[in-house]
Each structure stands twice: as C-alpha cells, then as structure tokens.
Amino acid sequence: MSADISKLIIIGASGHGKVIADIAARCGYTDIAFFDDNPEVKECMGYPVIGKTENAKEYPNAKFIVAIGNPKIRQKVQEQLETMKLSVISLIHPNAVIADHVEIGEGTVVMAGAVINPASKIGKGCIVNTGASVDHDNVLEDFVHVSVGSHLAGTVRIGKRTWIGAGAVVSNNIKICEDCMIGAGAVVVKDIEKSGIYVGVPVREQVRRDTENMSKQKN
Ligand SMILES: CC(C)(COP(=O)(O)OP(=O)(O)OC[C@H]1O[C@@H](n2cnc3c(N)ncnc32)[C@H](O)[C@@H]1OP(=O)(O)O)[C@@H](O)C(=O)NCCC(=O)NCCS
Numbered sequence: 001m002s003a004d005i006s007k008l009i010i011i012g013a014s015g016h017g018k019v020i021a022d023i024a025a026r027c028g029y030t031d032i033a034f035f036d037d038n039p040e041v042k043e044c045m046g047y048p049v050i051g052k053t054e055n056a057k058e059y060p061n062a063k064f065i066v067a068i069g070n071p072k073i074r075q076k077v078q079e080q081l082e083t084m085k086l087s088v089i090s091l092i093h094p095n096a097v098i099a100d101h102v103e104i105g106e107g108t109v110v111m112a113g114a115v116i117n118p119a120s121k122i123g124k125g126c127i128v129n130t131g132a133s134v135d136h137d138n139v140l141e142d143f144v145h146v147s148v149g150s151h152l153a154g155t156v157r158i159g160k161r162t163w164i165g166a167g168a169v170v171s172n173n174i175k176i177c178e179d180c181m182i183g184a185g186a187v188v189v190k191d192i193e194k195s196g197i198y199v200g201v202p203v204r205e206q207v208r209r210d211t212e213n214m215s216k217q218k219n
Helices: 015-026 053-058 071-083 211-216
Strands: 008-011 032-035 047-051 063-066 197-199
Touching: 008 015, 008 053, 015 032, 032 053, 047 053, 053 071, 063 071
Parallel strands: 008 032, 008 063, 032 047
Antiparallel strands: none
C-alpha cells in the first residue's frame, strides 16, 4: 500500500489494535490514533486515545479500522461507521503474500506472514492473522477471523462471523456455517452446518453452545 498522510483511527486499543497500528505504520500511515470505550486507556503503542466510537463523526476525513476481536462487536462497530458514511480501510502487512485475483473487503486486516492464494474472496471486517494461510478459491464471508497459524485448504467456505482458532486446519472443499467457533488446534474434515463451538481432531461439537464465549478469547 502506498504512503498515506491522512489520519487513521483504530477502534480498540487492545493487543489486536497494537498489531494493526504496527501494520498501519509500515504501510505509511504517520497520523495514527485510537478510540477506546475505556476512559482509563490514554495511549496505545505511543499513539493517543482520542475518543470513543460515538466520536467518529467528528472526524469526517479520517480513515477507520476496527480492531475488536469479538466478531459480533466488530460487525456492529464497522456497520456504525458505514452508516455514518465514514471511510473504513483494509490493511495488509507488507510481508503478507496476496496472490492475483484475490478480493479483500473493507475493514479486513491481513497480518505478517499470512498467505492468501488465487481466486479467494475475503469479505469485509475479516482478520487473516499472523502466519495463517487461505488457499485457492476460498470464500470468507464478512467478519470471519482466521487465527494465528491456522490453515484453510482449497475451496473452503467460511460463514459470517465464524472464528477459526489458532493452529486449526480446515480440509479442502469444506463449508463451515456462520457463527461458529473452531477451537485452537482443531481439524475440520466434514462440513459444519450448525452454529456452535467445535473442538478436537477431528472436530466434535462442544456441549456448551454459547458463541458469546468467543468474546473471552484474546487476540
Ligand atoms: C474452544 C474454546 C472457545 C472453548 O472455550 P470455553 O468454552 O471457555 O471452554 P473451556 O476452556 O471451559 O473448556 C471446556 C472443555 O473443552 C476443552 N477444550 C477447550 N478448548 C479446546 C480445544 N481447543 N481443543 C480441545 N479441547 C478443548 C477443555 O479442555 C475443557 O474440557 P474438560 O471439560 O474435559 O475439562 C477455546 O478453548 C479455544 O480453543 N479458543 C480459541 C482461542 C484462539 O484460537 N485464539 C486465537 C487468537 S488469534
């Protein structure tokens, strides 16, 4: 991405926000600030916290990206920005590998060492995290998170807001529906058609099916 001198506001002064700030700086953003709903957080990575989401409309010329791990909250905040007609950007680490014929939606971030292979379509507000791979012909619907070191083989489709845990593997030609949590280290070899939490090798549904648990997970 070319250097850009406009203000970038990252919503969420979290660990995930730190990684996004680092990518933004490497992409040439020099005027970076955070929003965070916790009034006690004053700075992050040396960048100031200058407000909350509700202050976004006071910065009509800024660019925004949402750094919130919980997919439902990430969706809600990004949609608020879109409703306010504000500019939501995507960020790609310079050391990510993005093949030709890949589409990447607004608000999506691709971290260092991630690989996205040809003809894959990444929706808006997605996270392709550090060292993750998304092979050819994948479709990631909006607000999907492919966690650190996880791997999606060819022609995989992941439904909205689904979170693939750290180091998980999804075999080729698999479909996973929306609002699933695939546990860290899991292996998915059959389609998943019911929202819920799935763990193990191969995955089995966890008895407790409260996807709000996803909010407890750190990035
Ligand atoms: C799957 C997950 C969401 C479950 O969280 P939870 O509902 O709080 O589950 P608990 O920690 O209460 O564990 C419940 C049971 O499931 C087991 N379990 C939890 N996660 C597991 C996993 N990934 N694989 C296998 N078993 C797992 C626990 O050992 C426990 O088993 P027990 O009842 O026999 O003791 C979570 O453990 C997980 O894997 N999160 C992924 C985090 C991640 O990848 N973050 C990446 C950030 S980039």
